[in-house]
Amino acid sequence: xxxxxxxxxxxxxxxxADAVDPSGELDGTVRSLEVRMIREALTDAGLTIADVxxxxxxxxxxxxxxxxxxxYLGIAPRWTDSTQTGGSSFxxxxxxxxxxxxAGMAEVVVVVYAATxxxxxxxxxxxxxxxxxxxxxxxxxxxxxxxxxxxPMGAYALAASRHMYEFGTTSxxxxxxxxxxxxxxxxxxxxxxxxxxxxxxxxxxxxxxSPLRKLDCCLMTDGAGAVVLTSAERARDLRRPPAYIxxxxxxxxxxxxxxxxxxxxTGAVVSGADxxxxxxxxxxxxxxxxxxxxFTITILLLLEDLGFCPKGEGGxxxxxxxxxxxxxxxxxxxxxxxxxxxxxxxxxFLLVEAVRQLRGECGDRQVEGAEVALxxxxxxxxxxxxxxxxxxxxxx
Amino acid sequence: xxxVPRPDGTRERVSPPxxxxxxxxxxxxxxxxxxxxxxxxxxxxxxxxxxxxPTCLGDVLEHRPSTGEGVVYACSTMASPxxxxxxxxxxxxxxxxxxxxxxxxxxxxxGEDAAAVAPGDPVRVAWxxxxxxxxLPVFVRIKA
Ligand SMILES: [Zn+2]
Numbered sequence: 432x433x434x435x436x437x438x439x440x441x442x443x444x445x446x447x448a449d450a451v452d453p454s455g456e457l458d459g460t461v462r463s464l465e466v467r468m469i470r471e472a473l474t475d476a477g478l479t480i481a482d483v484x485x486x487x488x489x490x491x492x493x494x495x496x497x498x499x500x501x502x503y504l505g506i507a508p509r510w511t512d513s514t515q516t517g518g519s520s521f522x523x524x525x526x527x528x529x530x531x532x533x534a535g536m537a538e539v540v541v542v543v544y545a546a547t548x549x550x551x552x553x554x555x556x557x558x559x560x561x562x563x564x565x566x567x568x569x570x571x572x573x574x575x576x577x578x579x580x581x582x583p584m585g586a587y588a589l590a591a592s593r594h595m596y597e598f599g600t601t602s603x604x605x606x607x608x609x610x611x612x613x614x615x616x617x618x619x620x621x622x623x624x625x626x627x628x629x630x631x632x633x634x635x636x637x638x639x640x641s642p643l644r645k646l647d648c649c650l651m652t653d654g655a656g657a658v659v660l661t662s663a664e665r666a667r668d669l670r671r672p673p674a675y676i677x678x679x680x681x682x683x684x685x686x687x688x689x690x691x692x693x694x695x696x697t698g699a700v701v702s703g704a705d706x707x708x709x710x711x712x713x714x715x716x717x718x719x720x721x722x723x724x725x726f727t728i729t730i731l732l733l734l735e736d737l738g739f740c741p742k743g744e745g746g747x748x749x750x751x752x753x754x755x756x757x758x759x760x761x762x763x764x765x766x767x768x769x770x771x772x773x774x775x776x777x778x779x780f781l782l783v784e785a786v787r788q789l790r791g792e793c794g795d796r797q798v799e800g801a802e803v804a805l806x807x808x809x810x811x812x813x814x815x816x817x818x819x820x821x822x823x824x825x826x827x
Numbered sequence: 828x829x830x831v832p833r834p835d836g837t838r839e840r841v842s843p844p845x846x847x848x849x850x851x852x853x854x855x856x857x858x859x860x861x862x863x864x865x866x867x868x869x870x871x872x873x874x875x876x877x878x879x880x881p882t883c884l885g886d887v888l889e890h891r892p893s894t895g896e897g898v899v900y901a902c903s904t905m906a907s908p909x910x911x912x913x914x915x916x917x918x919x920x921x922x923x924x925x926x927x928x929x930x931x932x933x934x935x936x937x938g939e940d941a942a943a944v945a946p947g948d949p950v951r952v953a954w955x956x957x958x959x960x961x962x963l964p965v966f967v968r969i970k971a
Contacts, residue, residue, distance in 0.1 A: 567844070568844040568846065569844075570846075570875045572843065572844050573843045573844050573845070573846055573849060573875065574843070574874075574875045574932070574933060575933045576841075576843070576909075576910060577840055577841065577842075577843045577963055578909075578921055578933055578934055578935050578965075579905060579908055579909035579910055579912070579913035579916070579919065579921065579935070580903075580905065580909045580921040580933065581905050581907070581908075581909040582909065585903055585905060585909060585921055588903035589901040589902070589903050589921070589922075589923055590901070591903075592901040592902055592903055592946060593900065593901040593946060596901070596945070596946035596947065637906065638904075638906050639906055639907075640903045640904070640905055640906065640921075641903050641904040641906075642903075643903075687933075688923075688933070689875075689923060689931060689932065689933040694900070694901055694923075
């Protein structure tokens with residue numbers, strides 16, 4: 432292994448927490464959940480709020496997410512990040528935080544997320560589940576919304592439509608991805624959907640935006656999570672085995688799906704290549720994958736773009752259940768956004784599970800010998816791609 | 828050019844907002860003309876209309892009439908409406924269409940044979956009236 436990159440394994444994730452319930456709902460406000468996640472993740476690391484000098488948050492009820500969060504926590508950080516790239520915000524913030532820590536701009540950073548779309552929707556207090564209908568004076572309001580595309584699933588359906596046209600990908604192949612998710616969620620007592628399903632079950636579920644059916648689509652639940660990062664030097668003295676950050680990469684290609692250059696290829700080609708190069712690793716070195724599964728097609732595109740199979744061959748690649756328990760490419764071992772939880776942005780949960788797999792804490796769903804984990808966030812409508820490769824002491 | 832009436836029993840679509848850069852585009856729709864913003868320096872079309880060319884950042888731009896013809900790049904049938912004004916039209920087809928001028932637009936495919944549309948199909952612009960005398964460009968399939 433050639434460790435030439437100056438950022439490789441200089442930092443680590445040392446604390447994690449997430450809150451997910453099989454009911455899909457959580458008690459408490461978004462702020463109270465954020466604070467709880469920060470407390471739990473710091474406790475996990477063996478740190479306290481007094482150690483924190485950097486905060487990252489991508490959503491708030493006001494105008495400045497990390498600023499308002501720091502005020503609520505009563506701290507005066509020397510580093511903040513409110514970057515918003517949708518569901519990949521947390522991978523991007525981890526990349527930024529790792530660079531800042533390596534450069535000496537911060538020492539202990541918390542990245543946090545909480546959202547309660549399911550319980551807020553039930554209470555009638557709006558939130559993520561409320562419907563669009565007012566046209567903002569944006570390019571999307573002017574040139575996309577008038578055509579009534581369901582968001583975000585319509586955009587992903589267009590990508591699936593094109594992938595099927597160019598490469599002959601089938602609904603059965605996409606369905607296998609959802610089937611594989613349940614082989615993991617059935618082992619996860621906190622998962623929302625734990626019943627095993629078949630390809631036929633997916634094909635029999637109601638069409639939403641063709642060719643995507645209900646079981647091709649992620650959940651809508653409450654959820655919260657946090658990760659704590661620090662320098663590799665400090666990480667070695669903390670409570671848990673560090674999950675070293677071996678490589679990161681980010682690439683955004685568009686905001687609106689009508690501006691996506693090629694609907695069968697995402698910015699993960701770039702983010703993945705950057706992360707592999709920094710890590711000095713390739714796809715065959717990855718033991719466990721955490722890939723953003725907003726929809727089954729998202730996984731298919733990411734597998735191709737991150738080099739796990741050639742472009743266009745994602746359909747045949749997933750058809751034999753490689754992503755499920757016992758498969759050659761264990762992926763989304765919580766059950767993912769399709770079966771575990773999906774509060775609007777899933778990226779934090781990818782990082783939390785990647786770390787737990789590297790620590791060997793996952794019980795029934797543990798991937799034996801997991802030394803390298805890849806967490807990949809996808810934000811917007813396949814818009815913002817961010818890859819984080821993590822490793823154990825043995826692979827740093 | 829073809830006018831496509833609003834389906835019986837459905838609401839008027841919400842009128843799209845008009846950005847400064849897209850005023851010529853929307854004005855032309857009153858005459859049911861499809862314009863494409865153009866960068867003469869790059870000799871290429873631009874959509875959505877911008878204050879500067881996204882290739883060269885030049886701001887000397889013009890608008891050119893489109894042939895109104897193109898090819899479906901990708902399409903999806905919505906089983907339920909994407910916003911309340913589309914209620915009653917479902918199922919309906921949302922598509923990305925690549926125009927002859929080299930730009931891509933999100934749009935609807937309409938007409939009796941819309942449900943069978945597939946990527947690669949040739950299509951031609953049609954116009955749905957909006958309440959403010961503008962028209963919304965939609966597309967119909969061209970019979971082989
Ligand atoms: Zn130009």
